[in-house]
Amino acid sequence: MTVESREQTSPVPLRTSPTGLETYIAGRTLVSGDGPAWTDIFVQVFSRLKVQHPFLVPAVAEPLVVWVISGQACVEERDLGGEWEANTVRVGDFFLTRSPTPYEMRWHAEGDEPFQVMHLYLSVPLFDRVAEGVLGKAASAMRLRDLSGGRDQHLSTMLELIHAELTAEGQGSRLFVQGLAQTLAVHLIRQYATFDAETRPSNALPGAKLRRAIAFMEANLQEPFDLARLAQTAGMSVFHFSRLFKKATGLSPSHYFIRQRIAKAQQLLQETSTSIIEIGMSVGYSSPSHFAQIFRREAGVSPSDYRRS
Numbered sequence: 001m002t003v004e005s006r007e008q009t010s011p012v013p014l015r016t017s018p019t020g021l022e023t024y025i026a027g028r029t030l031v032s033g034d035g036p037a038w039t040d041i042f043v044q045v046f047s048r049l050k051v052q053h054p055f056l057v058p059a060v061a062e063p064l065v066v067w068v069i070s071g072q073a074c075v076e077e078r079d080l081g082g083e084w085e086a087n088t089v090r091v092g093d094f095f096l097t098r099s100p101t102p103y104e105m106r107w108h109a110e111g112d113e114p115f116q117v118m119h120l121y122l123s124v125p126l127f128d129r130v131a132e133g134v135l136g137k138a139a140s141a142m143r144l145r146d147l148s149g150g151r152d153q154h155l156s157t158m159l160e161l162i163h164a165e166l167t168a169e170g171q172g173s174r175l176f177v178q179g180l181a182q183t184l185a186v187h188l189i190r191q192y193a194t195f196d197a198e199t200r201p202s203n204a205l206p207g208a209k210l211r212r213a214i215a216f217m218e219a220n221l222q223e224p225f226d227l228a229r230l231a232q233t234a235g236m237s238v239f240h241f242s243r244l245f246k247k248a249t250g251l252s253p254s255h256y257f258i259r260q261r262i263a264k265a266q267q268l269l270q271e272t273s274t275s276i277i278e279i280g281m282s283v284g285y286s287s288p289s290h291f292a293q294i295f296r297r298e299a300g301v302s303p304s305d306y307r308r309s
Contacts, residue, residue: 014102016058018042018121024058030116033166037174040181042121043166045069047114054106056080059099062121063144063188066095067159070116075107077148087149092156096147096192118163122185130185134250135193142193152191153266153299153306158184190250191259205244209234213245217257221264221283225257262298265291269307276303 013020019042022029026049033043042062072090080102088110089095109115135142162180165172205213216233220226230253231241245253261283268279280291280303295303 013058016060018060018062018064018119021058021060022046022119024055026052026055031166033172037165037172037177039174040123040126040178041162041184042123043118043162045116045118045163045166047116048073048107048109050109050115052105052107054104056102057099057105058102060121061098061124063098063127063185064096065120065122065155065159065184065188066097067118067120067156068093068116069118069163071109071113072111073107073109073115075105075148077103077105079103085148089149093149093151094147094155094159096144096150096188098144099146118159118166120159120162120184122181122188126181127185130182131189131193134186134189142189144188145192145194147192151266151270153301154187154191155184157300158187193250205234205241205248209236210245210248213241213253214256214260217260221257221261222281223284225254227253258294259298261285262295265295265303266299266306269303276307279303 016024022044025046028047029044030047031043031045033041068089068091070091072088074086074088075095076084076086078084084106107115131142158180162177162184165177165180213230213234216230227238227242231238234241236244242253245256249256251259265279265283268274268282269276272279274282276291277288280286280288280295283291285291285294292302295306299306
């Protein structure tokens with residue numbers, strides 16, 4: 001375990017490494033993973049400044065997850081020369097980036113709690129191996145979506161386990177950490193991988209048809225899943241649509257539909273006081289027990305526990 005303070009230094013390079021990146025962000029390192037358990041991922045916990053003025057963030061090759069573990073802050077980001085985009089983040093929210101270019105950030109913390117975050121970098125070799133296993137293609141065939149202020153209970157559960165190993169006596173079990181790192185990589189690829197026109201596999205569902213199908217799902221979450229109608233929106237046969245949809249997303253259409261339902265339910269549980277029974281019905285589950293069963297399977301916790309989290 002290491003504890004250190006530093007100020008941002010200059011000049012700032014356009015690209016750097018995970019260990020080098022922290023040279024350019026002011027704050028205090030609370031915990032840093034080292035030793036044999038942490039070969040596939042690099043994890044650090046930081047206490048950030050209450051007010052951070054604009055600074056340049058160099059690009060890093062490794063996929064980066066930043067997870068808020070204490071406090072609340074309004075975080076703003078922008079591409080170089082672009083407009084600032086603001087997100088208010090609190091405990092459990094996360095950022096995901098694998099930006100090939102530098103960008104700017106600034107923030108101000110709100111309230112009395114210290115603003116603390118955990119940074120997790122997946123090693124490029126691990127990410128490439130998992131991408132090939134999940135997609136049947138190299139990681140270059142896709143990219144990860146950039147997310148700011150996202151919320152993902154599955155991801156939070158994995159990050160909680162990683163944080164517990166990081167702070168454990170002896171810096172954690174190598175076997176357990178390696179398993180968590182691989183599971184995390186699979187989850188990120190399944191949930192947040194996208195395909196550009198240039199990188200989408202030729203045997204995957206074309207982008208326009210994929211967006212049309214996903215929009216149809218989102219508009220009909222309260223209705224029973226109808227594969228035939230979904231395929232019809234894409235102008236394809238059921239067989240070809242199902243096969244190409246899974247190629248593009250890593251999930252079958254029915255499983256993707258369930259994930260959308262649960263994501264909507266999670267939003268309603270966090271942002272409204274609507275009863276759990278009503279939320280379940282609004283996303284297509286007339287049976288409260290069935291809704292609770294599916295929710296627990298997908299989110300890892302019951303709807304009531306998720307609302308309290």
